[in-house]
Amino acid sequence: MPTVSVGRDRLFEALGESYTQEDFEKLCFEFGIELDDVTTEKAIIRKERHLEGKEEDEDEEVIYKIEVAANRYDLLCLEGIARALRIFIGKEEIPVFKISDVPPKSMLKMHVRPETALVRPFVVCAVLRGITFDEARYNSFIDLQDKLHQNICRKRTLVAIGTHDLDTIQGPFSYEALPPPEINFVPLKQVKSFGANELLEFYRSDMKLKKFLHIIENSPVYPVIYDSNRTVLSLPPIINGAHSAITLKTKNVFIECTATDLTKANIVLNTMVTMFSEYCEKKFEVEPVEVVYSDGRSSIYPDLTVSNMEVSLSDITGPIGISLEASEVVPLLNKMQLRAGKSLTTNGNCNIIVSVPPTRSDILHARDVMEDVAIAYGFNNIPKSKPKCMTTGGQQPLNRFSDKIRAEVSRAGYMEVLTWVLCSHEENFAMLRRNDDGEKAVIIANPRSSDFEVVRTSLMSCLLKTVKHNIDHPRPVKIFEVGDVVILDAARDVGAANNRRLAALYCNVTSGFEEILGLVERIMKVVRAPHVQVSDNYMRPSNEPEFFPNRQCSIILHEKQIGHFGIVHPEVLKKFGIPDPCSYVEIDIQALL
Amino acid sequence: MVENVEDKVKDLLKKIEDGEVVDKKEDIDALKKRKLITLQTWKAYSLRKGPKYAPERKKAATDLTRDHLQRGDWKDLEFKEYNLSAQGQPIQVGYLQPLLEVREEIQNIFLQMGFEEMPTNNFVESSFWNFDALFQPQQHPARDSHDTFFLKVPAATRQLPEDYVERVKRVHESGGYGSKGYGYDWKREEADKNLLRTHTTAVSTRMLYMLAQQDAIKLLLIHFVYCYLMSGVICDHGLTLADLLGVLEDFFTRLGMSKLRFKPAYNPYTEPSMEVFSYHEGLKKWVEVGNSGMFRPEMLLPMGLPEDVNVIAWGLSLERPTMILYGIDNIRDLFGPKVDFNLIKNNPICRLGLL
Incomplete structure (x- = not known):
């Protein structure tokens, strides 16, 4: 959910009323926004720089951080929040937004060249005439663009906003897409002129702008907006030109939104103009701009239709x-x-x-x-009622069965643990002396760290890691987990299926092989049923790489391997940093249901 | 010549022989050193009959044994005072995970309220069932690679119900069913992308779709239990927001949270959406304990559910109740490989639902 920082005193001024924090929180709660934090400018800076202590001075401006719903773009600035609350508490009428009457001939035009379709096909524009900025309004105007860019614009991929001092530029404007070498201008906050290629290279080290370069850098043409004198307004979605930059003194603002999604471009433009036309000479009035396509089609924006x-x-x-x-x-x-x-x-x-x-x-x-x-x-005023229906409850048999197995193993003196489903590729394979044949494991495409590379195909690495983290715990360590692994399965629509497993581990100065054997015998004794026929020779010698040779068995049910147990291979123990011998069992309990 | 030889040692020994007291420390030490005197301790006792006088000696017993029972002499025996500050023998015992103990109690509450558990053991899901079918637009931030694990293997789903996919595509792009839609180009490749399921609502969606394919829509109350997240879903003709409020009150009261407040919230697939807050007496403040809402018509109608069928749902994470219940500051102490064994061993019984 987006959070908007607003000065408390300015907000209360705009609401025409001072609130205690408690009363303001109550109002927010009813309306569906949340006062997330109360802080000051200096406290934020202190926090960013990790400075300790120093209580705030009395005279620091108090800032309210307000969390708003992700689909309410009209609440992303102080103006919008204050207006919505004023209307909510009945202090203000709903505003009527008006498109100013401009004869078609004198209407500003934006001509769209067909090449823009290759990279960023849409543009919508509007003009705010006779606006009065002060420092707070100006900052709010910039912040709103930032908030829109972060949220609905999806970090400028869908829509990018450019705002310009209209008195420094000359219409009609043209929205073009040109090969980078043909674009040359002085960007915002710079004094020298850059070629487009040079500029992208320059911003590669810019903490804020480098995140947006990927949007156009692989395109043969870059989007660019010119005025009638070939002055560059902006190189969307990266940067505006320095020439048309708005200042506190700007009176007439030209707004252009370039986009890959026309619906969202309109929402963004409408949000900008409906919020800030409040400060125009003619309140809530917006001047339209005609966007003309090369095939002769044209549309007039903004579309403020109710x-x-x-x-x-x-x-x-x-x-x-x-x-x-x-x-x-x-x-x-x-x-x-x-x-x-x-x-x-x-x-x-x-x-x-x-x-x-x-x-x-x-x-x-x-x-x-x-x-x-x-x-x-x-x-909270709606009288509560009850659904008028009767149903009976029920549990998933597999989950109920899992609970019974958990109870059984804990009665045998084991401690239950609960571990993550994801692990590193190395933990799931190499550290268990196993190779990834590509047939079993679900692999994450965008792991955030090496701890989240694959979905586990066995619980072994999870239990070994748990022992490692409690290495100083008195011996014997007896732990278990009942949990799911995921195995590739071509029969499923998604190509993979869960499998419920029981895993138990015994760690002591001696291997504890008989302890684990005893647990296996107990489990296989209690799961017997008419449809679960445990034969006398359900244990067969096995040769799995993660276990010690000649001290391991597979567990067989109805001629199918459903599990393994044995002494954990010393090389595996070494990889997990465990100095004492361990014995381990893992059984597919879905097969025992 | 010396007139008088003063033999100090002789004098001292003479003194001792005469029974006089020698009390200078250096004198005593000197004699001791030359082994002319040794220390002897003399003890004297004075005996008389006490209140427990007996002609034969009795040993106080420490424990009641089988022999005592067989001989029957426990009646005559004197038992030693028991030292209550001594510790008992450590017992051999197994332990269940505290978080799963909380889960079990909450699950019991669902069962008492007539909910049926649904299977959640399908971690791999397609974007379609996880997002698109929930009317969650393809550019939604939750579908960012920052918030979702997409899969390299298996990268895409193999099959989806095609006619339903077509209806979902239309409702995203241009609406229908009384909706404007989101007005964007819906891409099949995005829907096919596999991911690790981000919420159990993906399972609800599959269940509701299956329900919609049946001839008669029967009422469905379902709940999900998945690790530390739980949710409840009710599907029926004519369900209302007032019903949701009533069910939430019932559910959370059973959890010991009867003082509730509801805050408007936003969620792409529920409308209205409400956050549930409960007043915590210990913390003296309102704490968010769950999320709830009514599924959007744009989600339900493309499935084929009748227009008067509503679905109300809520979810809660076990994290907060567990942490408050056991006074644990960091949930990572409780599960994951970095769990502290002592925490599991010393954890009290879960009393949720007993009040």
Whole structure:
């Protein structure tokens, strides 16, 4: 979930009211956001630099870190949070966003060249006229772009935002895709001009920007936006040009969003303009830009259309489990920024017509409307009921059987452990003197560390690691685990299947082979059933690499090998750093069910 | 010439012979050194009859033995006071994992409430069942390589129910079933990618799909037990959010958490989504104890479930109750290979569900 940092005092100023922390937390809880942390700018810096101590000064500005829902892009800045809360507590009307009347001839244009389809096919634009920034607003404007880039833009892969001082550039603009050697400009925060190839090389050591280079670097052409004087506005999704950089004094802002996903580009552009048109001379008014494609098609952005959704009253109140009149539902929806009215259908049922504003891209279905009514009503005010059904409980036979085996082995004096399903390739194979024939193990494509390379095909490495971590524990160590391994299986749709295993290990100054043998005998005695016929000679000498020669057996049931036991091979013990001999058994208990 | 020879030793010995006291330390040491005197200790006792006087000696017994029982002399025996500060013999005993003890109690609560356990022993799952079928868009951050383990072997699933896949694709791309959809190009390759299952909701999805293929939709209450995560799912005609609140109250009260609050939250496959908070008397604050919600229509309708069928679900991690219950700070002390054996050995009985 994204977290937004806002100055507490500015937030309360915007809410027109000061809250105690407890009251503010309560308001957040009802609305569905969370006050995650209370800190100060200096405390954050201290934390980043790992500086100890030093209590904050009284005069430091208090910062609230607020966690918001991942699909509410309109809550990613102070402006949006404050507006949503003001409307929620009934202090403000739902804003009406307006596209300013610009004659088609004087409307700014963005021409899209067909080559852009090769790398980043979409662009949408808008202009904020007569905006007034101060330091806090300016920082919030930059932070919102950052937050959008991190979240809906998927680290700029889907959408990248560029904002420019319109008074420094000249329309019409053109969105092109050119071979890197043809692109040359002075990027933001630099003074000299870079060729595109040179620039990417330069940013390879930039902690922030190097993460975005992969998006275009393997493309034969790079996306680039020019004004009518061939001034570079930006090289999306990497960097803007220095020429058109916005400042605190900027009055007119040109916003362009380039994208590989048009739906998300629109959401991003709409979020930017609906949040910051608040500071425009004409509040909530946005100037449109015409995007013209080379085949003559053109569209005007931003698209701030309010979409209407007709939902029957029963589809709202029914799934909540409360009864409300339409006249009660409408004000609840208003609290959530949804304008609503009621209409009667021909058969006398009541429908609610909900106007979904461009800020609420999260509303996809009548169910989302129902949720907003439930939130505004208060989850904690809904009278609780019970499902009107009767059922009987039951357990998975394999899990119940596993529990019985666990009880049996613990009664034999073993201690149960619980280990991870993933391990390193080496632990699962080489350290157990086994080769990976590629036929058994599930291999992770993106392991985060060497501890998570393969799904275990046996529990042996897990128990040996556990002994190693408790190497100073008094002997004998007797541990066991009942858990799953995963084995490749061509018969399954996904190509692999779990297998439930029992593993037990005995470690002492002597091998304890008879101890483990005794446990095997006990298990094989108690699992007998009409369909589990344990023959007298269920143990057969085996020759497995992880066990000591001549001190190992396989366990046979219905002519199938279902397990092995023996003294662990000294080379295996050495690899796991265990100085004392161990005996070990592992049995497929699924076969015994 | 010396007029008087003072034989100090002789004088001292003479003194001793006469029964006088020699008390200078250096004198005594000098005599001792020359072995002219030795130390002797004399003890004197004065005896008289005490209250427990007996003409024959009795030995106080320390333990009741088979011999005592056979002879029947335990009645006459004097038993020694028992030293209660002495430790008992260490006992030979096995131990069950504390976390699994908690799991068992929570599972019992599910069973008492009429839930049936579903199989969760399929760690390898396709992105389709893990994400796409749950209406989780392909660009969702949870599908990032940072949050999900994708597989090199076996890299892709071999088969999916094709007509259902087609309906899921449509609902993602352009909606339907009353939804706008997400408006993006849905890619089959993404859905085919195998991964390590990230949540048991993937299992619920398979179960609900199977249920939807049956002629009559029967009510289904299922629960999942997987390592330290548990979840409950109820599927029925006309279930409501009020029912979910009621079931959660019942469930968590049985866990000893009766003071609950619900906070709106976000989850791609549930709408509404609620976080469950419980007031912890010890910590004197509200603690998040679980997540819950109603599955989205965009998830259920493409499966073929009727429109009036709702599914309510919730999940909880055993981590927090276990840590609070046993006062453990770090869950890594409790499981994984770095477990501390002493912690398992000294752990008290799990009293969850006894209150």
